[in-house]
Amino acid sequence: MESPVLRKSDLHASVSDPVLDTMNFLNEVTHRYPDAISFAPGRPYDGFFDSEQIFTQIRRYLDHLVEQGASAQDIRTAMYQYGPTAGQIREIIADSLRADEDIDVPAESIVVTVGAQEAMLLVLRALVAGPDDVFLVASPCYVGITGAARLLDIRVRAVEEREDGFSCADLERAILDERELGRRPRAFYVVPDHSNPSGTTMDRQTRADLLELAARHDILIVEDSPYRRVSPGSPLPTLKSLDRERRVVHLGSFSKTIFPGARVGFAVADQRVVDDSGRTTLLADELAKIKSMVTVNTSSLGQAAVAGALLASRGRISELNTRAAAYYGDALKATLRNLDAQLPAGRRAELGVRWNEPTGGFFLTVHVPFRADNAALTRSAQEFGVIWTPMSYFYPEGGGHNVIRLSTSYLTPTEIEQGVARFARFVESESAAS
Amino acid sequence: MESPVLRKSDLHASVSDPVLDTMNFLNEVTHRYPDAISFAPGRPYDGFFDSEQIFTQIRRYLDHLVEQGASAQDIRTAMYQYGPTAGQIREIIADSLRADEDIDVPAESIVVTVGAQEAMLLVLRALVAGPDDVFLVASPCYVGITGAARLLDIRVRAVEEREDGFSCADLERAILDERELGRRPRAFYVVPDHSNPSGTTMDRQTRADLLELAARHDILIVEDSPYRRVSPGSPLPTLKSLDRERRVVHLGSFSKTIFPGARVGFAVADQRVVDDSGRTTLLADELAKIKSMVTVNTSSLGQAAVAGALLASRGRISELNTRAAAYYGDALKATLRNLDAQLPAGRRAELGVRWNEPTGGFFLTVHVPFRADNAALTRSAQEFGVIWTPMSYFYPEGGGHNVIRLSTSYLTPTEIEQGVARFARFVESESAAS
Numbered sequence: 031m032e033s034p035v036l037r038k039s040d041l042h043a044s045v046s047d048p049v050l051d052t053m054n055f056l057n058e059v060t061h062r063y064p065d066a067i068s069f070a071p072g073r074p075y076d077g078f079f080d081s082e083q084i085f086t087q088i089r090r091y092l093d094h095l096v097e098q099g100a101s102a103q104d105i106r107t108a109m110y111q112y113g114p115t116a117g118q119i120r121e122i123i124a125d126s127l128r129a130d131e132d133i134d135v136p137a138e139s140i141v142v143t144v145g146a147q148e149a150m151l152l153v154l155r156a157l158v159a160g161p162d163d164v165f166l167v168a169s170p171c172y173v174g175i176t177g178a179a180r181l182l183d184i185r186v187r188a189v190e191e192r193e194d195g196f197s198c199a200d201l202e203r204a205i206l207d208e209r210e211l212g213r214r215p216r217a218f219y220v221v222p223d224h225s226n227p228s229g230t231t232m233d234r235q236t237r238a239d240l241l242e243l244a245a246r247h248d249i250l251i252v253e254d255s256p257y258r259r260v261s262p263g264s265p266l267p268t269l270k271s272l273d274r275e276r277r278v279v280h281l282g283s284f285s286k287t288i289f290p291g292a293r294v295g296f297a298v299a300d301q302r303v304v305d306d307s308g309r310t311t312l313l314a315d316e317l318a319k320i321k322s323m324v325t326v327n328t329s330s331l332g333q334a335a336v337a338g339a340l341l342a343s344r345g346r347i348s349e350l351n352t353r354a355a356a357y358y359g360d361a362l363k364a365t366l367r368n369l370d371a372q373l374p375a376g377r378r379a380e381l382g383v384r385w386n387e388p389t390g391g392f393f394l395t396v397h398v399p400f401r402a403d404n405a406a407l408t409r410s411a412q413e414f415g416v417i418w419t420p421m422s423y424f425y426p427e428g429g430g431h432n433v434i435r436l437s438t439s440y441l442t443p444t445e446i447e448q449g450v451a452r453f454a455r456f457v458e459s460e461s462a463a464s
Numbered sequence: 465m466e467s468p469v470l471r472k473s474d475l476h477a478s479v480s481d482p483v484l485d486t487m488n489f490l491n492e493v494t495h496r497y498p499d500a501i502s503f504a505p506g507r508p509y510d511g512f513f514d515s516e517q518i519f520t521q522i523r524r525y526l527d528h529l530v531e532q533g534a535s536a537q538d539i540r541t542a543m544y545q546y547g548p549t550a551g552q553i554r555e556i557i558a559d560s561l562r563a564d565e566d567i568d569v570p571a572e573s574i575v576v577t578v579g580a581q582e583a584m585l586l587v588l589r590a591l592v593a594g595p596d597d598v599f600l601v602a603s604p605c606y607v608g609i610t611g612a613a614r615l616l617d618i619r620v621r622a623v624e625e626r627e628d629g630f631s632c633a634d635l636e637r638a639i640l641d642e643r644e645l646g647r648r649p650r651a652f653y654v655v656p657d658h659s660n661p662s663g664t665t666m667d668r669q670t671r672a673d674l675l676e677l678a679a680r681h682d683i684l685i686v687e688d689s690p691y692r693r694v695s696p697g698s699p700l701p702t703l704k705s706l707d708r709e710r711r712v713v714h715l716g717s718f719s720k721t722i723f724p725g726a727r728v729g730f731a732v733a734d735q736r737v738v739d740d741s742g743r744t745t746l747l748a749d750e751l752a753k754i755k756s757m758v759t760v761n762t763s764s765l766g767q768a769a770v771a772g773a774l775l776a777s778r779g780r781i782s783e784l785n786t787r788a789a790a791y792y793g794d795a796l797k798a799t800l801r802n803l804d805a806q807l808p809a810g811r812r813a814e815l816g817v818r819w820n821e822p823t824g825g826f827f828l829t830v831h832v833p834f835r836a837d838n839a840a841l842t843r844s845a846q847e848f849g850v851i852w853t854p855m856s857y858f859y860p861e862g863g864g865h866n867v868i869r870l871s872t873s874y875l876t877p878t879e880i881e882q883g884v885a886r887f888a889r890f891v892e893s894e895s896a897a898s
Contacts (some may be wrong), residue, residue, distance in 0.1 A: 036735050084543060110725045155615060174757065277468070291545060301468075301470050323478065324585055
């Protein structure tokens with residue numbers, strides 16, 4: 031009997047999402063041109079990793095359990111059994127947040143998740159109850175949050191960044207506009223430090239203004255900040271550390287600071303939730319309920335590896351990443367220096383090319399005088415041997431057609447030098463043709 | 465400033481699900497009566513686990529990669545970086561399915577997931593596209609599938625098992641009825657072997673009939689079978705191994721066979737999907753797209769531990785679990801033997817008590833002549849020192865009020881003997897009072 035065939039149009043719309051197709055396209059281009067230098071992947075540089083570190087990290091966590099008085103049976107339970115849905119290393123994460131981020135929250139307000147991605151899904155699901163609710167995002171926007179929203183059929187409203195970053199006035203207009211439309215804005219998602227994809231950082235005054243705005247309009251802020259501790263210098267305070275009235279849900283990731291394969295992230299959700307009978311829980315408790323239906327709990331192996339790394343540095347992720355932060359900072363500086371050498375100020379003014387100059391993170395953005403689409407990307411890979419990401423992928427409501435994201439985290443200095451030279455030739459060629 | 469408070473009624477309905485509250489209640493009872501013997505948790509016995517096995521399992525996987533020609537850099541990438549969304553141990557799982565289950569599928573049709581729970585979420589999300597789609601489940605039903613459906617606002621239709629198990633005629637009636645209501649039944653979820661919660665096993669003829677029925681009505685079957693390889697004797701063939709036309713999506717879990725803390729499960733989804741332009745993918749490809757928005761990829765540490773265990777037994781989970789299967793089989797037999805001794809045939813006929821006699825798995829069900837609700841559970845824990853699960857938790861559309869689930873997997877022989885004696889006293893007392 032002939033096998034039946036499912037029609038893709040009969041599946042949920044999230045599998046037909048254009049962003050997934052474009053990401054697939056990017057992967058295909060990368061695969062098709064293996065000799066091209068790629069400024070596309072936003073992954074950490076893996077030259078720092080040592081094959082043995084997983085063993086020492088897990089061992090260190092087990093030793094810690096023993097020091098805490100755990101029996102052999104306790105350790106078997108901790109490592110092998112189903113674990114607490116909200117996570118088994120919450121105290122260690124809470125300690126780290128106090129040591130490094132001036133975020134002082136009880137362990138009970140933390141939910142350990144399978145990367146920050148699962149945390150996004152949980153927060154979206156908890157806060158958006160029905161079709162009249164809307165979730166606001168800074169745009170251009172990390173695809174993980176808009177993807178998770180699509181999966182849950184959640185309405186997203188983009189608040190577009192200006193070239194110098196996000197503006198509170200724009201957010202306020204969006205909130206008022208959504209209310210006008212009869213909808214309830216629930217929360218605003220933003221990456222305040224060295225944003226993915228644009229590379230912008232929110233200044234201190236805007237952070238304060240944003241908190242004030244959130245209070246005034248009674249919305250939550252979802253702060254996602256995976257690049258703070260892999261950037262050189264001292265970062266500005268997190269929104270959460272400035273948060274005096276539990277307006278901020280803070281999402282954390284250990285993918286850049288420890289390693290992605292552990293798949294460990296977390297949400298800090300210390301908001302109080304009251305039910306009709308007056309019983310109070312924390313938002314973290316509600317997120318854990320949802321998590322029980324998504325992944326049950328986070329792998330104890332991943333949690334052990336992360337805990338082992340945190341314990342080794344007394345919770346100071348900043349110290350753990352001194353070398354990595356310097357490396358990434360140098361990569362970014364080298365990219366900017368090479369761009370300036372290849373396309374000096376006069377020349378880029380003629381062409382209509384400009385870029386921002388982030389002081390940290392993995393990304394910078396380049397404005398170009400031509401359409402930076404998949405066709406341009408293919409020409410870039412094929413004729414110039416250089417790959418990048420079209421920024422249009424990151425605009426939930428369209429836009430960014432003349433902007434390119436360069437990711438600098440995964441390349442060696444030599445690759446950066448050669449890659450930028452190739453990129454400049456590509457930009458010259460496209461500009462001439464347009 | 466006073467912190468704002470979220471109203472629970474403003475959060476998504478999935479956090480207010482009564483099943484979660486009852487599960488919490490069960491946890492509280494367990495916590496409140498620590499000396500009670502608990503027939504509640506469906507978790508594997510952990511006396512088999514050895515603290516060092518995670519290290520040897522991961523090491524074995526790394527050695528395997530080296531044998532396959534992996535460089536030090538390849539290993540760093542495999543263990544530390546973001547991995548392939550669909551998983552890095554698909555070949556090893558495919559080999560295991562061939563060795564143990566007579567399921568012969570290409571590795572590309574497998575998606576490795578964070579436990580079978582994530583696989584359920586992915587399958588539900590992919591198959592249910594809109595409000596007119598409906599997902600059918602055998603009832604009483606594992607709470608993981610109904611919970612994930614609730615999270616996604618997916619309509620579920622329960623097909624209630626009879627006392628001797630599931631009937632195809634009942635499923636067919638439900639399909640026709642849903643069509644009558646203008647809805648599109650997409651798939652039917654069932655645990656054919658030693659079901660959680662009822663302990664029933666689908667006979668061979670019903671398996672064949674179910675496949676025929678699925679073909680006739682053009683629906684998929686979602687087969688979830690975590691208890692096959694932790695049961696004594698030879699199981700019946702999986703639905704997937706009997707599936708000649710790719711009607712079955714098979715969900716796998718290593719939580720019972722290897723260990724829960726790894727959080728590794730998988731879906732076999734070899735169904736072909738065709739888009740409007742005629743391009744064909746596998747359902748597994750579509751599930752992976754959704755997974756990229758849920759957890760990005762499954763922890764490489766968990767995958768490595770599972771792969772190491774599979775490699776050590778040449779993929780034969782059956783051999784890996786010979787001792788565990790015998791242990792669980794003995795626990796079940798001891799429970800049945802003790803029940804029969806405490807409540808002999810004549811006595812239980814007088815009381816109106818009866819139970820089924822599963823040959824494997826973790827669960828059996830006891831019909832009682834009184835309401836087996838949370839109040840009865842509290843009395844049972846407090847006055848008789850024995851805990852169990854009300855079957856009513858597992859009926860998506862209500863029911864099961866006079867049925868109790870006993871889980872036998874987590875107890876020692878002594879606990880079983882004492883626990884059943886206490887349980888019998890509780891049953892006698894409640895029956896007398898009712």
